[in-house]
Amino acid sequence: MSMLESNPPSSPTQGNPAPVFAALGDPTRLALISRLGDGQARSIAQLSNGFELTRQGVTKHLRVLEEAGIVASSRVGRENHFSYVPEPIEGVRSYLDSVCEQWDDALSRLKAFVES
Amino acid sequence: MSMLESNPPSSPTQGNPAPVFAALGDPTRLALISRLGDGQARSIAQLSNGFELTRQGVTKHLRVLEEAGIVASSRVGRENHFSYVPEPIEGVRSYLDSVCEQWDDALSRLKAFVES
DNA sequence: CCTAAAGGCAACTAGGAGGTTGCATAAATG
DNA sequence: CATTTATGCAACCTCCTAGTTGCCTTTAGG
Numbered sequence: 001m002s003m004l005e006s007n008p009p010s011s012p013t014q015g016n017p018a019p020v021f022a023a024l025g026d027p028t029r030l031a032l033i034s035r036l037g038d039g040q041a042r043s044i045a046q047l048s049n050g051f052e053l054t055r056q057g058v059t060k061h062l063r064v065l066e067e068a069g070i071v072a073s074s075r076v077g078r079e080n081h082f083s084y085v086p087e088p089i090e091g092v093r094s095y096l097d098s099v100c101e102q103w104d105d106a107l108s109r110l111k112a113f114v115e116s
Numbered sequence: 117m118s119m120l121e122s123n124p125p126s127s128p129t130q131g132n133p134a135p136v137f138a139a140l141g142d143p144t145r146l147a148l149i150s151r152l153g154d155g156q157a158r159s160i161a162q163l164s165n166g167f168e169l170t171r172q173g174v175t176k177h178l179r180v181l182e183e184a185g186i187v188a189s190s191r192v193g194r195e196n197h198f199s200y201v202p203e204p205i206e207g208v209r210s211y212l213d214s215v216c217e218q219w220d221d222a223l224s225r226l227k228a229f230v231e232s
Numbered sequence: 233c234c235t236a237a238a239g240g241c242a243a244c245t246a247g248g249a250g251g252t253t254g255c256a257t258a259a260a261t262g
Numbered sequence: 263c264a265t266t267t268a269t270g271c272a273a274c275c276t277c278c279t280a281g282t283t284g285c286c287t288t289t290a291g292g
Contacts, residue, residue: 022141026250027134037215039222045268057251059269064249078259078268086219089212096209099153103202106155142280161238173281175239180279194238194289 017095020088023068028053029061033084036071041083043076133211136204139184144169145177149200152187157199159192 023029032047048058062082065071069088073080139145148163164174178198181187185204189196 025138093212
């Protein structure tokens with residue numbers, strides 16, 4: 001039984017932004033995202049180059065990103081290719097937009113009150 | 117010596133987004149930010165209402181947000197008022213904008229290549 | 233002064249995160 | 263088939279995090 005689907009029942013791109021933010025809260029993972037952001041899939045060995053980590057360390061970070069839905073993996077021969085998935089980060093970006101918008105509205109109301 | 121400035125030498129609003137993302141990676145802290153996002157400062161006792169945490173638990177989360185620069189505290193009598201500081205979240209928002217932009221550019225190049 | 237409200241500080245626990253090492257497995261290659 | 267390459271798995275370690283509890287300090291109000 002080789003169930004290596006993609007363990008979807010855990011935490012896909014839910015409306016919950018906290019796990020995605022937590023996955024973004026590490027410089028190594030941000031660097032991995034930056035590398036994969038060009039749309040090209042890469043193997044673990046490729047992604048391990050340039051980090052002062054062991055391959056296993058990089059693998060763990062990739063698993064964190066995968067469980068947050070930010071990257072997806074697919075086996076190609078003996079290699080495991082990771083690719084960027086844009087939806088989760090677009091989701092937290094719009095979440096931050098709403099936070100900033102709330103702040104701007106509060107500022108506007110304050111300004112209107114002061115000038116009244 | 118009452119040095120309660122704001123311990124600035126640690127990690128203000130640096131260009132490093134990872135600590136801010138890490139601070140955002142908790143639902144309790146996101147809820148606290150949402151409350152303070154209306155621009156009104158609140159005491160710890162006020163902010164503790166509505167959470168199933170002890171006051172000390174909420175205090176710890178507020179300290180995490182403060183060290184990330186997302187909120188600021190100021191003593192008012194016997195109360196400690198926390199207020200929202202917009203810069204760090206605006207910073208990580210623009211960081212996410214650049215990530216999404218990199219992705220969009222990659223998609224455009226891929227599309228142009230396929231259509232060529 | 234005494235009391236109640238608001239916090240701060242320190243200790244302690246449980247669990248997860250980041251990272252390592254060692255060994256096993258699968259696939260490409262000669 | 264033997265070997266190298268690319269991973270996976272499991273155990274282990276250390277440190278941080280989330281959360282609690284208990285107690286001490288400061289302040290507002292009678």
